[in-house]
Amino acid sequence: MDLTLISQGAEGKIYTCTFLGKKSIKKERISRSYRQKSLDTKLRERRLIQESRNLVKIRKEGVPVPGLYFVDTITCSLYMEFITPSISLKNFFIQNPSIPQSLLSDFANQIGKSVALMHNVQCIHGDLTTSNMLLKPQVSLATEILNDFSPADYLVNPCMVYFIDFGLSYGSSTPEDMAVDLHVLEKAISSAHPQLEKIFIEILAAYKIHKRKADSVLTKLEQVRMRGRKRLAFG
Amino acid sequence: MVFLALGIEGSANKIGVGIVNGDGEILANPRRTHIAPPGSGFLPKETADHHRAHILDLISEALSQAQVTLSNISLICYTKGPGMALPLSVGALVARTLSQLYNIPIIGVNHCVGHIEMGRLVTKAENPTILYVSGGNSQVIAYNESRYRIFGETLDIAVGNCLDRFARIINISNDPAPGYNIEQLAKQGKNLIELPYVVKGMDVSFSGMLTFIESIAKNHSQEDLCFSLQETAFAMLVETAERAMAHCNSNEVLIVGGVGCNLRLQEMVKDMLKDRNGKLHAMDDRYCIDNGAMIAYTGMLQYQHGDRMELIDCTFTQRFRTDEVLVTWRS
Ligand SMILES: Nc1ncnc2c1ncn2[C@@H]1O[C@H](COP(=O)(O)OP(=O)(O)O)[C@@H](O)[C@H]1O
Numbered sequence: 001m002d003l004t005l006i007s008q009g010a011e012g013k014i015y016t017c018t019f020l021g022k023k024s025i026k027k028e029r030i031s032r033s034y035r036q037k038s039l040d041t042k043l044r045e046r047r048l049i050q051e052s053r054n055l056v057k058i059r060k061e062g063v064p065v066p067g068l069y070f071v072d073t074i075t076c077s078l079y080m081e082f083i084t085p086s087i088s089l090k091n092f093f094i095q096n097p098s099i100p101q102s103l104l105s106d107f108a109n110q111i112g113k114s115v116a117l118m119h120n121v122q123c124i125h126g127d128l129t130t131s132n133m134l135l136k137p138q139v140s141l142a143t144e145i146l147n148d149f150s151p152a153d154y155l156v157n158p159c160m161v162y163f164i165d166f167g168l169s170y171g172s173s174t175p176e177d178m179a180v181d182l183h184v185l186e187k188a189i190s191s192a193h194p195q196l197e198k199i200f201i202e203i204l205a206a207y208k209i210h211k212r213k214a215d216s217v218l219t220k221l222e223q224v225r226m227r228g229r230k231r232l233a234f235g
Numbered sequence: 236m237v238f239l240a241l242g243i244e245g246s247a248n249k250i251g252v253g254i255v256n257g258d259g260e261i262l263a264n265p266r267r268t269h270i271a272p273p274g275s276g277f278l279p280k281e282t283a284d285h286h287r288a289h290i291l292d293l294i295s296e297a298l299s300q301a302q303v304t305l306s307n308i309s310l311i312c313y314t315k316g317p318g319m320a321l322p323l324s325v326g327a328l329v330a331r332t333l334s335q336l337y338n339i340p341i342i343g344v345n346h347c348v349g350h351i352e353m354g355r356l357v358t359k360a361e362n363p364t365i366l367y368v369s370g371g372n373s374q375v376i377a378y379n380e381s382r383y384r385i386f387g388e389t390l391d392i393a394v395g396n397c398l399d400r401f402a403r404i405i406n407i408s409n410d411p412a413p414g415y416n417i418e419q420l421a422k423q424g425k426n427l428i429e430l431p432y433v434v435k436g437m438d439v440s441f442s443g444m445l446t447f448i449e450s451i452a453k454n455h456s457q458e459d460l461c462f463s464l465q466e467t468a469f470a471m472l473v474e475t476a477e478r479a480m481a482h483c484n485s486n487e488v489l490i491v492g493g494v495g496c497n498l499r500l501q502e503m504v505k506d507m508l509k510d511r512n513g514k515l516h517a518m519d520d521r522y523c524i525d526n527g528a529m530i531a532y533t534g535m536l537q538y539q540h541g542d543r544m545e546l547i548d549c550t551f552t553q554r555f556r557t558d559e560v561l562v563t564w565r566s
């Protein structure tokens with residue numbers, strides 16, 4: 001198969017490939033030599049299943065996620081839709097020093113809504129960072145344009161925010177788990193993009209509109225934050 | 236005249252005094268450790284008593300090793316926090332007194348930032364992802380826009396605290412350190428017991444693992460328990476460090492803090508980095524463990540970049556997050 005490595009993340013290798021004639025993504029959870037074999041196998045298998053199950057579940061709710069094509073339990077690989085052209089939200093933020101407020105609000109709304117839709121069906125993403133969100137232009141563009149889409153082009157074309165990387169996702173209905181999910185996102189933004197910290201407020205506003213019983217989650221979020229601030233860290 | 240900084244560290248069970256010159260050379264760095272009896276942790280009052288009993292001797296020892304006197308010292312640095320209040324108060328009090336008596340400027344230092352800067356000094360790591368693992372702390376940190384940002388951390392207890400409490404549960408000695416004894420026993424372990432593995436994004440949680448171990452401890456050998464605890468807890472840490480590296484496009488890791496002495500942890504991080512063509516900067520024991528030189532060196536960086544403190548601000552605080560410090564000396 002025509003595998004081209006495009007990213008080596010924390011858990012696995014991401015390749016582009018052709019699957020049944022279609023340009024696709026292969027995500028392979030490689031065995032990691034630093035951990036014991038039995039633990040390694042368990043983690044890889046568990047995450048493969050969680051990721052594939054929740055990709056399917058979340059797509060039904062209308063959250064933009066890559067379509068799942070095939071699960072290979074032998075090599076712990078997923079084949080899925082190639083979101084292209086796309087840029088991770090993280091790289092978009094880093095490579096565009098000034099982003100119009102209206103665009104930030106648009107992304108915040110989409111993110112808040114999508115997280116709410118996931119939580120409404122008891123799916124906790126588990127790793128909400130700006131690396132795990134991809135921007136993809138909504139409009140269908142001519143192939144020549146698509147092929148050399150630059151970071152700045154995402155500023156002028158309306159984009160959809162896709163969610164990826166469901167390996168740490170799990171099912172839960174508790175406000176606590178949902179609050180922690182939001183807190184992970186909040187910290188990911190404030191540590192990697194401190195100048196954009198305020199976008200989280202808008203994310204929460206959108207979350208509140210779309211999440212059922214949002215109040216209990218937001219109250220919990222306040223407690224989770226306090227815990228972080230109060231936690232002793234010394235030694 | 237050479238610039239000389241004297242640093243006092245006493246935020247946990249170690250009291251240390253270090254002297255560093257303007258080039259970052261460590262001229263002296265003696266310390267003493269308060270060792271609690273087996274089955275118990277170190278308590279604030281006993282620890283503070285220990286520090287009080289040793290601090291003046293340590294200062295004389297450091298001065299004579301460095302072959303200087305207090306009148307040669309240009310700056311007094313002390314750990315402002317985070318840490319245990321009573322032990323911290325001993326260092327702060329002595330620092331303030333020396334500053335007043337000898338009319339030397341004084342600077343309070345964040346203990347965690349001290350570990351990081353010492354790590355960068357000793358290993359020459361430029362801009363590493365930092366795995367900070369100690370008795371009271373488990374954080375994954377990276378520098379971004381003038382602060383050491385916390386990308387991931389423990390949601391409950393620190394990994395070192397988990398090891399210490401585990402040692403108490405199965406009655407492992409605290410001498411020289413519970414973590415050290417666990418490391419030795421783990422080498423004889425063979426069977427991996429399945430323990431709760433909790434990673435949430437770049438955060439980890441150890442409390443569930445500890446409760447679980449407590450409930451099954453009697454069914455297994457000490458060796459297997461130590462082995463399983465280390466393998467599982469460290470895998471969680473290595474995984475979150477790798478997540479942070481991928482997120483920050485970083486290719487090097489610096490391990491700091493007392494648990495960083497653990498050779499198995501270092502080996503696991505090295506294995507992880509091999510797959511990424513990355514580089515490990517591991518500290519040796521002299522600097523991983525709390526010491527005065529790291530406080531002296533970091534205080535000096537702060538001072539040289541314009542930081543000044545009035546006596547009235549020379550307090551100490553139990554809670555002092557790594558990302559509260561504005562890092563003026565890196566840009
Ligand atoms: N379906 C996809 N379409 C396009 N790019 C993708 C897709 N899935 C992953 N990627 C790229 O690979 C990177 C890592 O993928 P991810 O699923 O987040 O794996 P990891 O667990 O290693 O973080 C993403 O940041 C993105 O750049």
Ligand SMILES: [Mg+2]
Pocket residue numbers: 009131132165
């Ligand atoms: Mg990812």
